[in-house]
Amino acid sequence: MSSPIRVGLMGLNRNTSTSNQVPGLWATKTHLPYILASPKFKLIAVCNSTIESSQTAIKNHNLGPEVAAYGSPEDLAKDPNVDMVIISVMVGKHYMLAKPALLAGKDIFVEWPLGASTAEAEEMAGLAKEHGCKTIVGLQARASPLIIKIKDLISSGKIGKVLSSTVISSFGGLPPGGMWPTGAEYYLDINSGGTPLSIFFGHFLDSFVHVLGDFKVLKSSMRTDYPLVDIVDMSGNVLQKDYRKTTPDGIQILGTLESGASASIAYYTATNPSIDGTGVRWMITGTKGQIEVTTPESQWQMGPPGTVLKARLGRGAEIETIDFEDLVEVKEVNERVFPAVNTARQYEAFVEGRTRDFPDFEAAVKTHKLLDRVKEEAGW
Amino acid sequence: MSSPIRVGLMGLNRNTSTSNQVPGLWATKTHLPYILASPKFKLIAVCNSTIESSQTAIKNHNLGPEVAAYGSPEDLAKDPNVDMVIISVMVGKHYMLAKPALLAGKDIFVEWPLGASTAEAEEMAGLAKEHGCKTIVGLQARASPLIIKIKDLISSGKIGKVLSSTVISSFGGLPPGGMWPTGAEYYLDINSGGTPLSIFFGHFLDSFVHVLGDFKVLKSSMRTDYPLVDIVDMSGNVLQKDYRKTTPDGIQILGTLESGASASIAYYTATNPSIDGTGVRWMITGTKGQIEVTTPESQWQMGPPGTVLKARLGRGAEIETIDFEDLVEVKEVNERVFPAVNTARQYEAFVEGRTRDFPDFEAAVKTHKLLDRVKEEAGW
Numbered sequence: 001m002s003s004p005i006r007v008g009l010m011g012l013n014r015n016t017s018t019s020n021q022v023p024g025l026w027a028t029k030t031h032l033p034y035i036l037a038s039p040k041f042k043l044i045a046v047c048n049s050t051i052e053s054s055q056t057a058i059k060n061h062n063l064g065p066e067v068a069a070y071g072s073p074e075d076l077a078k079d080p081n082v083d084m085v086i087i088s089v090m091v092g093k094h095y096m097l098a099k100p101a102l103l104a105g106k107d108i109f110v111e112w113p114l115g116a117s118t119a120e121a122e123e124m125a126g127l128a129k130e131h132g133c134k135t136i137v138g139l140q141a142r143a144s145p146l147i148i149k150i151k152d153l154i155s156s157g158k159i160g161k162v163l164s165s166t167v168i169s170s171f172g173g174l175p176p177g178g179m180w181p182t183g184a185e186y187y188l189d190i191n192s193g194g195t196p197l198s199i200f201f202g203h204f205l206d207s208f209v210h211v212l213g214d215f216k217v218l219k220s221s222m223r224t225d226y227p228l229v230d231i232v233d234m235s236g237n238v239l240q241k242d243y244r245k246t247t248p249d250g251i252q253i254l255g256t257l258e259s260g261a262s263a264s265i266a267y268y269t270a271t272n273p274s275i276d277g278t279g280v281r282w283m284i285t286g287t288k289g290q291i292e293v294t295t296p297e298s299q300w301q302m303g304p305p306g307t308v309l310k311a312r313l314g315r316g317a318e319i320e321t322i323d324f325e326d327l328v329e330v331k332e333v334n335e336r337v338f339p340a341v342n343t344a345r346q347y348e349a350f351v352e353g354r355t356r357d358f359p360d361f362e363a364a365v366k367t368h369k370l371l372d373r374v375k376e377e378a379g380w
Numbered sequence: 381m382s383s384p385i386r387v388g389l390m391g392l393n394r395n396t397s398t399s400n401q402v403p404g405l406w407a408t409k410t411h412l413p414y415i416l417a418s419p420k421f422k423l424i425a426v427c428n429s430t431i432e433s434s435q436t437a438i439k440n441h442n443l444g445p446e447v448a449a450y451g452s453p454e455d456l457a458k459d460p461n462v463d464m465v466i467i468s469v470m471v472g473k474h475y476m477l478a479k480p481a482l483l484a485g486k487d488i489f490v491e492w493p494l495g496a497s498t499a500e501a502e503e504m505a506g507l508a509k510e511h512g513c514k515t516i517v518g519l520q521a522r523a524s525p526l527i528i529k530i531k532d533l534i535s536s537g538k539i540g541k542v543l544s545s546t547v548i549s550s551f552g553g554l555p556p557g558g559m560w561p562t563g564a565e566y567y568l569d570i571n572s573g574g575t576p577l578s579i580f581f582g583h584f585l586d587s588f589v590h591v592l593g594d595f596k597v598l599k600s601s602m603r604t605d606y607p608l609v610d611i612v613d614m615s616g617n618v619l620q621k622d623y624r625k626t627t628p629d630g631i632q633i634l635g636t637l638e639s640g641a642s643a644s645i646a647y648y649t650a651t652n653p654s655i656d657g658t659g660v661r662w663m664i665t666g667t668k669g670q671i672e673v674t675t676p677e678s679q680w681q682m683g684p685p686g687t688v689l690k691a692r693l694g695r696g697a698e699i700e701t702i703d704f705e706d707l708v709e710v711k712e713v714n715e716r717v718f719p720a721v722n723t724a725r726q727y728e729a730f731v732e733g734r735t736r737d738f739p740d741f742e743a744a745v746k747t748h749k750l751l752d753r754v755k756e757e758a759g760w
Contacts, residue, residue: 164648219599250642252634262630266644268544275670290655
């Protein structure tokens with residue numbers, strides 16, 4: 001690997017507004033500040049949909065004249081100085097933006113979901129393998145101290161053999177229906193690939209199997225509780241009434257893991273904050289002890305503040321609150337905060353070769369397939 | 381109905397020991413004190429397996445010489461003064477003890493599970509119908525103020541239309557494996573009819589569908605985590621090592637209710653008290669609000685102290701802790717306490733004709749069939 005790794009970023013917003021409805025905000029909030037802060041990476045190119053847009057972004061973010069501005073993924077891929085391409089745009093464009101970089105043998109970071117379909121994800125994984133590209137997919141919870149700690153607790157044997165795991169979670173933190181911002185309609189369309197199933201639920205499911213292993217038997221059910229929503233602009237004006245939502249508001253799965261343990265996960269939607277004050281409630285029960293994670297209603301993968309990890313480590317042991325933020329981390333990670341910090345941790349895991357702590361394309365394809373299975377088993 | 385209702389009781393223990401391992405304790409702790417206290421009922425006969433045993437029980441419980449002692453269910457059934465027969469014995473004997481009473485047209489209270497199989501339960505329900513017997517089955521949670529309050533909250537419309545319900549519960553309050561008292565081996569045998577599935581889980585499932593309606597689609601999984609247990613005597617001496625347990629330690633179901641709502645229930649076994657300090661955690665989510673019930677690790681149907689009912693009654697409303705013990709009840713119910721009180725409430729509901737609040741044989745057959753479905757769908 002060249003040092004620093006020279007990156008080209010796709011998906012930076014043109015201006016520096018922090019409204020939640022600005023496309024490109026995720027790249028601006030997470031990828032950009034880490035890349036700029038880290039001595040291990042160097043931003044050398046920006047690639048938006050036009051050269052002019054890239055130039056505007058470079059100017060507004062004060063990236064300096066030495067950063068190249070590209071207007072097509074092919075042009076970015078042709079730049080011999082670019083070691084790694086970062087793609088942080090809506091999922092429908094991942095495949096077309098990633099393909100030139102993969103063909104050119106670039107290393108690549110693609111946000112989750114990897115593809116708009118499993119077929120796209122598989123093709124990307126095939127290209128990466130063929131062209132020797134190192135890959136990262138933005139399932140960033142794997143890099144979080146929480147997940148690393150849970151994996152360590154389980155492998156320590158202190159809770160014994162895992163026999164079961166149960167999860168209840170609200171789909172909170174996202175509007176429960178009724179109104180939806182224009183520009184994000186893909187989230188309402190089950191065929192878009194970027195849905196509550198693949199994103200909100202998918203991030204958690206990826207952590208679940210990362211910690212506990214794959215499903216042997218899986219049964220599922222999904223339901224749309226709010227099939228009609230109004231599309232609104234940034235001021236709340238209704239642009240389209242009764243837009244047809246085809247994505248689920250409830251997802252439930254159960255089954256048996258390859259390890260033999262039982263698993264049950266239920267995600268539901270409420271129109272108020274959840275009554276137990278909890279987003280995810282995840283219990284892992286072993287022959288000797290038990291682990292419980294509770295989070296506020298937020299995005300699981302971003303490691304929301306207020307997340308609590310408790311464990312009973314051994315039969316008859318007291319319940320402890322486990323400090324999972326005790327990992328020693330580098331300055332450029334410590335400077336990041338929610339919701340950006342776990343993405344920064346993925347870059348660190350990549351550089352340090354801690355392959356357990358970030359998924360490559362192959363791992364992401366597995367999670368894509370698991371989500372397909374959830375959908376199929378539910379009869380969707 | 382005659383007033384008072386003259387009852388014959390089957391299943392009273394001979395002596396008045398309160399050790400948990402004495403057969404007949406349930407009748408002694410629950411049915412007997414209520415019957416003796418209530419002006420609406422009068423105990424006129426005891427029927428154990430021999431006349432001598434009945435006489436000893438009558439003497440030790442100071443029931444008085446006017447109470448008749450019988451040694452067979454046929455003899456009890458022939459007593460023209462007996463209006464109602466109460467059967468509180470292990471489930472394997474329910475059918476043979478109930479049949480003579482049903483043929484004689486007696487009203488009848490049978491503890492849950494009604495039959496050792498659905499076929500037995502159906503035959504009993506058929507006989508009751510044919511012979512005009514009024515029936516009660518000991519699914520006593522239906523008579524509890526908690527369930528009555530939850531049903532009232534839902535029918536008030538304050539949480540809107542119910543869209544989903546999720547439950548996580550430990551099988552706590554029962555030994556998780558390793559040791560099991562002699563005389564209660566039936567609980568370890570999936571074919572006995574009196575198992576963690578039918579009793580511990582079945583009581584809750586009955587409440588669940590009583591409140592939310594039946595399952596349209598149901599998927600399930602069951603698992604035995606601890607297949608071998610040691611049978612011990614009352615002093616803890618091992619009488620039989622590695623007794624084969626065929627009952628589940630984990631039961632998970634999911635599906636869609638007839639109402640269209642999603643449902644997910646996961647029961648798991650831990651070898652320690654549950655890490656969230658909770659037995660049942662039951663959430664019911666509507667379009668406008670939400671209900672949460674939490675109990676300590678105990679027997680759901682008995683209404684354990686420490687049960688908390690919270691609700692958010694309307695969009696944007698505050699979360700309230702709901703007082704569900706505010707029902708005005710008669711003295712002979714108020715004098716009963718956990719674990720006996722809900723059984724007393726069933727008798728009151730019966731006398732008052734509140735048929736919603738206690739299940740008859742027909743209702744119990746439905747719950748038997750639902751449990752069969754859970755088993756079948758799990759591939760057991």
